[in-house]
Amino acid sequence: MLSLLGKRLLATLPVILVVAIAVFMIVRLTPGDPAAIIGGNSATNEDLDRIRAQLGLTQPLWTQFATWAGHVLQGDLGFSYFLNKPVVALIGQRIEPTLSLAIGTLVLAVAIALPLGTLAAWRMGGWLDKAVMAFSVAGFSVPVFVIGYVLIYLLAMKLQWFPVQGYRRIGQGVGPWARQLVLPCLTLAVTYVALLARVTRAAVSEALTEDYIRTARAKGIGERTVLSHHALRNAAVPVVTVIGVSAALLLGGVVVTETVYAIPGLGQLTVDAVLNRSSSIPASGTEAMGTFHKLWRHGAVRGGTLVLLVLTLLGLMAPWLGTFDPSAMDASFITVPAGTAGQVTLPDGSMVQHTFWMGSDSVGRDVWSRVLYGTRISLLVGVLTAFLAIALGCTLGMVAGYFGAADAVLMRVMDGLMAIPAVLLAITLVAMLGASLPTVILAIAVPEVPRVTRLVRALVIGLRDEPFVEAARALATSNAVILWRDILPNALAPLIVQGTFIAASAVLTEAILSFLGLGLPAEVPTWGNIMAEGRVLFSQAPGNVLWPALFLVPTVLAINLLGDGLRDVLDPKFSKRS
Numbered sequence: 001m002l003s004l005l006g007k008r009l010l011a012t013l014p015v016i017l018v019v020a021i022a023v024f025m026i027v028r029l030t031p032g033d034p035a036a037i038i039g040g041n042s043a044t045n046e047d048l049d050r051i052r053a054q055l056g057l058t059q060p061l062w063t064q065f066a067t068w069a070g071h072v073l074q075g076d077l078g079f080s081y082f083l084n085k086p087v088v089a090l091i092g093q094r095i096e097p098t099l100s101l102a103i104g105t106l107v108l109a110v111a112i113a114l115p116l117g118t119l120a121a122w123r124m125g126g127w128l129d130k131a132v133m134a135f136s137v138a139g140f141s142v143p144v145f146v147i148g149y150v151l152i153y154l155l156a157m158k159l160q161w162f163p164v165q166g167y168r169r170i171g172q173g174v175g176p177w178a179r180q181l182v183l184p185c186l187t188l189a190v191t192y193v194a195l196l197a198r199v200t201r202a203a204v205s206e207a208l209t210e211d212y213i214r215t216a217r218a219k220g221i222g223e224r225t226v227l228s229h230h231a232l233r234n235a236a237v238p239v240v241t242v243i244g245v246s247a248a249l250l251l252g253g254v255v256v257t258e259t260v261y262a263i264p265g266l267g268q269l270t271v272d273a274v275l276n277r278s279s280s281i282p283a284s285g286t287e288a289m290g291t292f293h294k295l296w297r298h299g300a301v302r303g304g305t306l307v308l309l310v311l312t313l314l315g316l317m318a319p320w321l322g323t324f325d326p327s328a329m330d331a332s333f334i335t336v337p338a339g340t341a342g343q344v345t346l347p348d349g350s351m352v353q354h355t356f357w358m359g360s361d362s363v364g365r366d367v368w369s370r371v372l373y374g375t376r377i378s379l380l381v382g383v384l385t386a387f388l389a390i391a392l393g394c395t396l397g398m399v400a401g402y403f404g405a406a407d408a409v410l411m412r413v414m415d416g417l418m419a420i421p422a423v424l425l426a427i428t429l430v431a432m433l434g435a436s437l438p439t440v441i442l443a444i445a446v447p448e449v450p451r452v453t454r455l456v457r458a459l460v461i462g463l464r465d466e467p468f469v470e471a472a473r474a475l476a477t478s479n480a481v482i483l484w485r486d487i488l489p490n491a492l493a494p495l496i497v498q499g500t501f502i503a504a505s506a507v508l509t510e511a512i513l514s515f516l517g518l519g520l521p522a523e524v525p526t527w528g529n530i531m532a533e534g535r536v537l538f539s540q541a542p543g544n545v546l547w548p549a550l551f552l553v554p555t556v557l558a559i560n561l562l563g564d565g566l567r568d569v570l571d572p573k574f575s576k577r578s
Helices: 003-028 035-040 045-055 061-073 086-120 127-140 144-158 172-209 211-218 223-235 236-245 248-260 265-275 286-297 298-316 368-402 404-418 422-433 436-465 469-475 479-515 527-537 545-568
Strands: 339-344 351-356
Touching: 045 061, 086 127, 086 236, 086 248, 086 265, 127 172, 144 172, 144 286, 144 422, 144 479, 144 527, 172 248, 223 236, 223 422, 248 265, 248 422, 248 479, 298 368, 298 545, 339 422, 368 404, 368 436, 368 527, 368 545, 404 436, 404 469, 422 436, 422 479, 469 479, 479 527, 479 545, 527 545
Parallel strands: none
Antiparallel strands: 339 351
């Protein structure tokens, strides 16, 4: 046991090293010069050079890394020159709100998801099971900030049951503290309830087919006891594993939730640090036709495809359906309600009769036109991100799975990247590379590459010793040809499924980055930018946040439905059940 534990601990050291190097490079390469912050506007070039030398920024990168790592091991996380405080002190001030939100979310999600998943497995195929699965798909399709603003609008503004924003420390009273956390925890818990309920349902449904369950029922043990003491207990391992693995997802959600509810936690500190470029705060044939008919008969595939076709047509026809330049502003029509019509002044000075079908934003731009143009951008980001992540992941995964010498090194690098929350990694990459469409796509694709790499590696390992591969080797076929001609086509089905889920995640992540002010420039009509601008006057014009959400949610939901349907038909494990 001790030997196994020692081996596992040693195996984590390369991962820790990769994460440490990644964090250090993010800190050093993120735009922002500490010397300029310290010296101020009056500092000369000589002053800046002297300050950089004092800070050790003129030393080689490996020397800077060694110094930084040594300080971190001693508990010295550096100094924020922008906020003029030690990083440890900043974390101490902000950690209570973040821990309160994270722990509260986890407790709430587990308390809801375990009973739901267990009951869904018990009544497999019934109305509750279908409702849980529908909620699971929807939970992954609605961005956290959309859930937040819907709850704020309904429970805080309309019903006035809870405060809108802010945070009360626990020292100010447990009651006010708990009441302030209800909406943020509920907002963040939706995604985790969807995930945990789905995993619990799968684990419990598998446990219910085991012999010991039939034996327990034959003994006359009550169904409640069978579920709680036998099925759920034996299904706990995958559920607990998912709870632990989803910690990175939780951290990414905390960043967005704290921004929505103005909670002064570590997530808000991270966003502020990137926005302020404070580089001293570290980032925590026949067969084919048969398959086609199967796909089209699948309701999820048909529904998802039709929705995506409609959205694609709306995006392509935006110049005609929008009837108004999405960047044109008219101060006479600021935050007007939906359906308002009047004479609008165009940038060239001409007047035109126009109807604001979805109202206007705080600078007089037409929300309907901006939402339509946002459809173009979101679909483009989803498709290109999926292609890029699949291309990079396929290449790395085939190398790792086919050539044993490269496997260990590549997998440790992939493990290190997966240890960094995807949203935080995307945020820092955009901050380093600048905000443009190519860099945003790259920043969103990079966190997905390790998952594709691991998938392709597993597929290649399973195929590399097959007879058709051995025959190709016997004919002296090159390794590159074997990989791309013989192995890859036999791994396409799982990759297609994975690509749809990456596209859905990319649409969500782009909206999150834009909403936080860290994505494409604010003047670009993306759904995230529209909602970010609309939250400023949310109490006066909630539609400016909710209208783009009505496009964003069906888009992600349709892609996820398409992915689920493709998985059910193309994946042998699932197609055998259907």
